[in-house]
Structure formats: C-alpha cells, structure tokens
Amino acid sequence: xxxTRFDDLNCGIARSLEVLGDWWxxxxxxxAFFGLRRFADFRQHxxxxxxxxxxxxxxxxxxxxxxxxDVGEHGERFEYQLTDKGEALLPILTTLxxxxxxxxxxxxxxxxxxxxxxxxxxxxxxxxxxQEGRLVTRREIRAEAGPGADxxxxxxxxxxxxxxxxxRERPRKA
Amino acid sequence: xxxTRFDDLNCGIARSLEVLGDWWxxxxxxxAFFGLRRFADFRQHxxxxxxxxxxxxxxxxxxxxxxxxDVGEHGERFEYQLTDKGEALLPILTTLxxxxxxxxxxxxxxxxxxxxxxxxxxxxxxxxxxQEGRLVTRREIRAEAGPGADxxxxxxxxxxxxxxxxxRERPRKA
Numbered sequence: 316x317x318x319t320r321f322d323d324l325n326c327g328i329a330r331s332l333e334v335l336g337d338w339w340x341x342x343x344x345x346x347a348f349f350g351l352r353r354f355a356d357f358r359q360h361x362x363x364x365x366x367x368x369x370x371x372x373x374x375x376x377x378x379x380x381x382x383x384x385d386v387g388e389h390g391e392r393f394e395y396q397l398t399d400k401g402e403a404l405l406p407i408l409t410t411l412x413x414x415x416x417x418x419x420x421x422x423x424x425x426x427x428x429x430x431x432x433x434x435x436x437x438x439x440x441x442x443x444x445x446q447e448g449r450l451v452t453r454r455e456i457r458a459e460a461g462p463g464a465d466x467x468x469x470x471x472x473x474x475x476x477x478x479x480x481x482x483r484e485r486p487r488k489a
Numbered sequence: 490x491x492x493t494r495f496d497d498l499n500c501g502i503a504r505s506l507e508v509l510g511d512w513w514x515x516x517x518x519x520x521a522f523f524g525l526r527r528f529a530d531f532r533q534h535x536x537x538x539x540x541x542x543x544x545x546x547x548x549x550x551x552x553x554x555x556x557x558x559d560v561g562e563h564g565e566r567f568e569y570q571l572t573d574k575g576e577a578l579l580p581i582l583t584t585l586x587x588x589x590x591x592x593x594x595x596x597x598x599x600x601x602x603x604x605x606x607x608x609x610x611x612x613x614x615x616x617x618x619x620q621e622g623r624l625v626t627r628r629e630i631r632a633e634a635g636p637g638a639d640x641x642x643x644x645x646x647x648x649x650x651x652x653x654x655x656x657r658e659r660p661r662k663a
Contacts, residue, residue: 325600326519326586326589326600326601327585327586327587327588327589327590327593327594327599327600327601328515328516328519328582328585328586328589329512329516329519329589330589330593330594331585331586331588331589331593332512332515332516332585333512333593334589334592334593337511338503338506338507341502341506342500342502342503342506345500345502348627349632397627400592402626402627403588403591403592404588405616405617405626405627406580406584406587406588406614406615406616406617407581407584407585407588408502409584409617410580410581410583410584410615411501411502411505411506411581412500412501412502412505413501413580414501414505414577414578414580414581415500415501415502415503415504415505415508416501416635417577418508418574418577419501419504419505419507419508420501420504420637423636423637424635424636424637425501425635425636425637426499426500426501426634426635426637426638426639426642427500427501427632427633427634427635427638427642427646428632428633428634428635429630429631429632429633430630430631430633431619431620431625431629431630431631432628432629432630432631433629434619434620436619436620437620438617438618438619438620438625438630439618439619439620440580441580441584441615441616441617441618442579442580442615443579443580443583443612443615444612444613444615445605445608445610445612445613446605446608446610446611446612446613448622451605451612452576452579453522453571453576453579454606455605455606455607456603456604456605456606456612457603457604457605457606458523458601458602458603459601459602459603459604460600460601460602461590461598461599461600461601461602462597462598462599463594463597463598463599463600464600464601465600468600468601472601
C-alpha cells in the first residue's frame with residue numbers, strides 16, 4: 316500500500332509518468348512541439364490559469380524538458396525551449412495522437428495529419444517492430460529483468476536467465 | 490479558460506489522455522499487458538486501494554479497453570481482459586518505457602529489457618520514421634488540418650491546402 320509516488324517504482328513507464336506529471340504537462344509539451352515558446356501563448360492556447368501554467372513550466376524546467384531562456388534584447392523576455400530530453404518525447408506524443416485518432420475519433424475524423432516536410436508524404440504509424448521491421452504484438456514480446464532490475468523484478472522476470480547469458484558471452488574467461 | 494475536460498479538445502493526444510484517465514489507469518494497463526487479470530492481483534501488485542482500483546477498472550471497461558469476463562465454472566469469477574482497443578496501447582506503453590529508460594534511469598540501468606520471444610532479439614526502440622523508414626525529428630514534420638479538424642484547427646493548420654490537394658487528386662472530374 317501507499318505507493319503513491321511513482322518514482323519509487325522500478326519501472327520505466329512509471330518513471331516517465333512521474334516526470335510528465337499530469338495531463339496539463341503533456342499538453343504544454345504538445346504546444347511546445349507546435350512551436351509555442353512564450354508564457355502568454357501557452358496560456359492563451361490552453362485556457363489554463365497563470366498559477367497552474369507557472370507551476371507546470373517550473374516542473375518541466377526542473378526536470379530538464381524545457382530550458383527557460385532569456386531572449387530579450389532590451390530587458391528580460393523569457394522563452395521556454397525544448398531540450399534534447401524534451402525533443403525525445405516525440406514518440407510518446409505521436410503514439411498518443413495516433414491511438415486517439417484511431418480509437419476515439421476514428422479513421423476519417425483525424426483532426427490533424429502529420430506529413431514529412433520534404434516529401435509531403437504522410438507519416439506512417441509509429442508501431443512496435445522487431446529487428447527486421449515486422450510488427451510484433453504483446454504476446455510475441457518477453458520481458459526480462461534488465462541491468463537496473465531490483466530484487467523484486469529479478470524474482471518475477473528471471474535475472475537467472477540474464478546471468479546465464481552473460482556467462483555464455485565470455486566462455487573463454489571462465 | 491475553463492477547458493478542464495480534455496474531451497472538448499479537437500486533439501488526438503488530449504482525447505487519448507481523457508480515456509487513459511490518470512497515471513494509475515496506465516499502470517493498471519501496464520499490468521494487464523504483463524498478464525494480470527484478477528482484481529486481487531492488480532491490487533496486490535500496485536498497492537492501490539480497493540476503491541481506487543474499482544473505479545479505474547470500471548472506467549477502463551466503460552471505455553472498451555478492458556472486458557470484464559465471467560470465467561467462473563462454479564459461481565462467478567471475473568477477469569479483466571484487454572480488448573483490441575486495449576492491445577493497441579502497446580506503442581504508448583513502449584515509448585513511455587523507452588523514454589524513462591533512456592532519460593530517467595539511463596543506459597545500462599534499464600529495469601526491464603524487451604525481447605522478441607521467437608528470436609530472442611532485443612526489440613529496437615519505437616521511434617517516429619518516414620515512409621522509407623528513416624528517423625524524423627519534430628522540425629521535419631508538418632502538421633496539417635485533417636478531415637476531422639474544427640474551424641479553429643483549420644485556421645491554424647491550413648485546411649485550404651487540404652482542399653487544394655483533394656481537388657488535384659481528381660482533376661478529370663472537375
């Protein structure tokens with residue numbers, strides 16, 4: 316009981332959720348991806364209170380997703396710019412949008428369509444694939460304790476197998 | 490102001506977030522992907538109160554992500570099983586995990602590693618690619634008003650261009 320802070324959890328999904336914070340946070344990030352940078356622009360586009368917006372922007376800056384940059388030539392003027400860690404959220408935003416388009420709006424009702432600028436081609440859906448590029452489903456995937464697994468994860472997801480593999484990788488040293 | 494319900498928003502990301510509900514909901518879905526099906530198992534694994542779990546499971550059932558199925562041979566025994574709409578969340582869970590692994594835990598500290606069962610290969614990261622399979626960044630993507638765009642989205646993302654393209658696709662009928 317009482318696992319209310321997700322950063323206690325030894326899980327990449329939970330840790331991402333902890334940093335992304337809440338839905339407002341993710342919609343602020345969405346707007347940053349669309350090119351918004353100024354407090355007033357976020358506020359107007361999202362219809363969000365000054366307090367909530369300030370708090371979320373501070374959270375995103377503290378977690379290194381946005382940089383707060385003084386771009387004023389005469390006096391201070393701040394912009395919020397995506398860092399590399401922020402830009403790396405593109406696959407999350409994309410898969411959220413695609414699922415909403417397919418399962419909530421439905422085909423033919425997509426509010427937005429994404430195209431590659433250069434070619435004008437529509438972007439194909441971002442799906443989970445194997446090394447050869449073939450789509451895989453949940454049942455074709457096996458989760459295995461990784462190098463950062465704690466004791467509880469190792470018990471469930473078999474660190475023994477991981478250890479065996481490591482031994483096999485360097486048989487000459489054994 | 491006052492856009493506190495995301496289902497008012499003409500946006501696939503916002504609509505996905507509305508259905509996914511909150512972080513607990515997504516962690517319940519994660520556990521369903523790992524094969525959990527019974528109320529008691531979710532409760533034990535997540536360390537979540539009966540009330541919160543009941544409410545979230547009802548939400549997921551109402552939105553067609555889980556089916557509540559009576560699997561009891563003698564008397565009722567319910568399991569929560571992922572629907573197709575639920576299975577389609579795999580790319581969202583995957584991209585969340587991968588971002589957390591890379592930017593929060595860091596390389597070499599991943600709690601879990603995902604492999605294709607058949608080959609044993611580690612799954613490659615799920616990233617946004619163009620039609621040829623090349624990675625694309627935010628700056629290489631153009632958002633365009635889609636068939637379900639409302640007036641506000643059309644104003645910002647140029648429905649005129651969409652209409653022009655449609656005309657061009659059938660010049661002989663014009």
